[in-house]
Amino acid sequence: MKHEEYFTHRDPKAFPLWQKAVVGIAGAGGLGSNIAMLLARAGIGTLIISDFDVVSIPNLNRQAFTIDQVGQPKVMAVKHNIHQVNPFINVQTNALKLTPSSVIEKYQDVDIMIEAFDKADQKMMLIETWLSHFPKKPLICASGLAGFGMSQAISQVQYDELYVIGDQSSELVPDIAPISTRVMLVAAWQANLALELLVKDA
Amino acid sequence: MNNAIRINDQIREWKEGMTIQDALILMNYTFKMLVVKIDGRLVPKTDYAITTIPNGADIKVIHLISGG
Numbered sequence: 001m002k003h004e005e006y007f008t009h010r011d012p013k014a015f016p017l018w019q020k021a022v023v024g025i026a027g028a029g030g031l032g033s034n035i036a037m038l039l040a041r042a043g044i045g046t047l048i049i050s051d052f053d054v055v056s057i058p059n060l061n062r063q064a065f066t067i068d069q070v071g072q073p074k075v076m077a078v079k080h081n082i083h084q085v086n087p088f089i090n091v092q093t094n095a096l097k098l099t100p101s102s103v104i105e106k107y108q109d110v111d112i113m114i115e116a117f118d119k120a121d122q123k124m125m126l127i128e129t130w131l132s133h134f135p136k137k138p139l140i141c142a143s144g145l146a147g148f149g150m151s152q153a154i155s156q157v158q159y160d161e162l163y164v165i166g167d168q169s170s171e172l173v174p175d176i177a178p179i180s181t182r183v184m185l186v187a188a189w190q191a192n193l194a195l196e197l198l199v200k201d202a
Numbered sequence: 203m204n205n206a207i208r209i210n211d212q213i214r215e216w217k218e219g220m221t222i223q224d225a226l227i228l229m230n231y232t233f234k235m236l237v238v239k240i241d242g243r244l245v246p247k248t249d250y251a252i253t254t255i256p257n258g259a260d261i262k263v264i265h266l267i268s269g270g
Binding site: 027119159162 | 234235239242246265267
């Protein structure tokens with residue numbers, strides 16, 4: 001299969017911008033693995049994905065992995081799955097737990113950064129680091145996606161170049177995992193906004 | 203408006219020397235994971251108690267919730 005055979009019927013204005021774009025994704029779990037698959041299908045040129053974790057059985061309820069990938073590093077599994085769908089994308093992976101210094105080192109050259117962490121303290125670390133070092137580059141975060149239904153409670157709030165997607169209120173109930181559909185709504189919203197900003201800012 | 207600030211689009215009375223920590227208590231924002239901005243500028247968590255709010259400021263408090 002050739003590049004031009006694969007990328008057919010693409011938007012003539014948006015697609016070239018997406019092809020040259022570099023998008024960072026922090027976390028490859030419920031949000032990150034799904035965001036990565038969506039952006040790969042849309043035709044983003046380069047993804048930089050970081051996650052320290054390995055695929056486990058409880059992840060399969062919402063994360064874009066398969067049973068035979070249980071035990072693999074998530075970044076390796078997501079890279080494999082992306083290339084099963086789109087072989088013409090550059091996927092750079094970092095199997096590490098992000099810290100302020102590694103966020104700066106790994107993501108300084110991205111056009112857009114997407115926060116796809118699970119834990120609120122990691123979300124906060126990324127936002128504080130990003131706004132301190134790259135306040136002019138868009139950062140798309142997620143906050144509040146527990147439960148199911150309540151689609152209309154999900155919204156997008158903008159604070160300068162920081163965007164927050166979610167309901168900003170629904171907290172996880174202990175021992176109940178996030179549910180695929182609402183995680184995917186937020187993941188798709190984050191990815192969709194990234195596509196929009198890449199065209200708008202061009 | 204005189205002696206007023208805006209916190210997440212709600213108008214509150216401004217007092218001389220008022221800090222971000224005072225504003226969070228005033229709004230009953232007890233959530234641990236917050237991102238606070240004054241007029242678009244980030245205030246790190248470590249500075250909540252020492253950052254005073256200027257009169258007329260526009261404050262945004264973003265609640266960060268686990269899940270992903």
